[in-house]
Amino acid sequence: MAAFNVKGSVAALASVLVAASAASAAGTVSDPVQLKLTPRHGVSFDVGSKRAIAYYLGKGGLCDLTVLMSDASLHDEIKGAATRVTIPVIPTRSARIDTAEGKTLEFKCQPSASAMSVTVLEQVAFAANRK
Known part of the structure; x- marks a missing residue:
């Protein structure tokens, strides 16, 4: 079994995030309403103070x-480690990932896995009045 190099993996993930941050505006959207993904083609976007790929x-x-x-980083600086899910x-069907800032990323898989969509949703708590 191959050894897993944590430091190398974190550095590689950080490099990917920095490269994606510097990517052209065509693949980057700030607080997207809905984005489309196709197999093997990534998309990067900001979710509050976080950068997601x-x-x-x-x-x-x-x-x-x-x-x-x-x-999220400014001017190609690397802050902390990335989290991968x-x-x-x-x-x-869909899968949801919640952020600590009250946003939810909802990923929907299209039939035959031909495409996916990602929507950033605001989490809103609701409590009905008790009578």
């Missing part, structure tokens, strides 16, 4: 989603 692979008819999140999403 999402991509997926179509495996066995499922959307094998990977999301990387870290603190991998989730298999069934076609016509």
Whole structure:
């Protein structure tokens, strides 16, 4: 079994996030309403004070989603480590990831894993008045 190098992995993830931050505006959206993803093509966007990168692979008819999140950086500086989440999403279903700032990322897998969409939702707590 191959050894897992944590420092190398964190450095690689941080490099990916910095590269994505410097990407052209065509792939970057600030507080998106809804973004479309296609297999093997990532998209980066800001979610509050965080920077997210999402991509997926179509495996066995499922959307094998990977999301990387870290603190948003200015001027190519690297802050802290990135968090990586991998989730298999069934076609016509969705997966949600909540942030600490009250936002939810909702990823929907299209039939046959042909595409995915990501929507940033605001979490709003609701309590009915008791009578």
